[in-house]
Amino acid sequence: MKSTTSSIEDIQAKIREAKKAARRRAFYKFRANKGAVAGAFILGFMLVLAVLGPYIAPEDPYAFDLRRKLEPPSWDSPFGRDELGRDILSRIIVGARYSIGIALASVFLGSVVGVFLGLVSGYYGRMVDSIIQRITDVLLAFPIIILSIALIAVMGVGITNLVLAIGISTIPVYIRLVRGLTLQAKSREFVIAARAMGKSGFYIMRKHILPHVLPTVIVQSSYYLGFTILIASGLGFLGLGVKPPTPEWGAMLGSGRTYLFSYPHVVTFPGIFILLTALAFNLVGDGLRDALDPRAGVHRR
Numbered sequence: 001m002k003s004t005t006s007s008i009e010d011i012q013a014k015i016r017e018a019k020k021a022a023r024r025r026a027f028y029k030f031r032a033n034k035g036a037v038a039g040a041f042i043l044g045f046m047l048v049l050a051v052l053g054p055y056i057a058p059e060d061p062y063a064f065d066l067r068r069k070l071e072p073p074s075w076d077s078p079f080g081r082d083e084l085g086r087d088i089l090s091r092i093i094v095g096a097r098y099s100i101g102i103a104l105a106s107v108f109l110g111s112v113v114g115v116f117l118g119l120v121s122g123y124y125g126r127m128v129d130s131i132i133q134r135i136t137d138v139l140l141a142f143p144i145i146i147l148s149i150a151l152i153a154v155m156g157v158g159i160t161n162l163v164l165a166i167g168i169s170t171i172p173v174y175i176r177l178v179r180g181l182t183l184q185a186k187s188r189e190f191v192i193a194a195r196a197m198g199k200s201g202f203y204i205m206r207k208h209i210l211p212h213v214l215p216t217v218i219v220q221s222s223y224y225l226g227f228t229i230l231i232a233s234g235l236g237f238l239g240l241g242v243k244p245p246t247p248e249w250g251a252m253l254g255s256g257r258t259y260l261f262s263y264p265h266v267v268t269f270p271g272i273f274i275l276l277t278a279l280a281f282n283l284v285g286d287g288l289r290d291a292l293d294p295r296a297g298v299h300r301r
Helices: 002-032 034-056 088-124 126-140 144-155 159-186 189-196 201-237 249-259 265-292
Strands: none
Touching: 002 034, 002 265, 034 088, 034 265, 088 126, 088 159, 088 201, 088 249, 088 265, 126 159, 144 159, 144 201, 159 201, 189 201, 201 249, 201 265, 249 265
């Protein structure tokens, strides 16, 4: 009895060591990717702005002074002022919370719902799979931006509705991705063994299949965060995002597009921050893909 218990403990210890070694390899792979490291630093800076924005902004982002409207960048206002005399730097700093928060919330919504439906569809198959996949086909027939616009037209403008619209639009992509991975995992030995032991379907999905698909979902989500930043900013530019005077980056572009050629600083700086944030998410996603994929080769240096 003691020898059996000891052997089980040895196996569990080896499994823990193997997981630690895998995490170390993933970290070193990620660190070797210079683009991913640069993206992580940019992303960290943006997240600091999102968390501390209201406390570190030099001015009130909502306070306007028409006497100083459209002032170019200066020592007093490094990014200049907009059409109402509001400090653009302060609005960008505070707006990071809205732009990045919308992206994080919408991707979280889309990934959670999409992963659950993808697991159920791939594992149970038959009628359940058929129903979920037909609904997915309908949603995939529309580009994400078009589907988001249609949902906002039905639900109305606002931060909550914007998150729901973008999140719902990304659900079918996760369903297809996770369903394919689940179909592959169903034939693996560890799933067959769990079935033979009489484990329930939800137990197998949660304990065995979900850890198998999670790395791919994480990589996909990192790419989609950059994509949703662009989608949310595009909707804000069209006036379908957050309501003014909220300093969301896309809405700032939309309100300042009239001055694109006469006072380009009004749209240049919000555009740069949108570009940098989307680029950072994509660079981090590229690094995560190589770090979490055991088949990945040597990184570009």
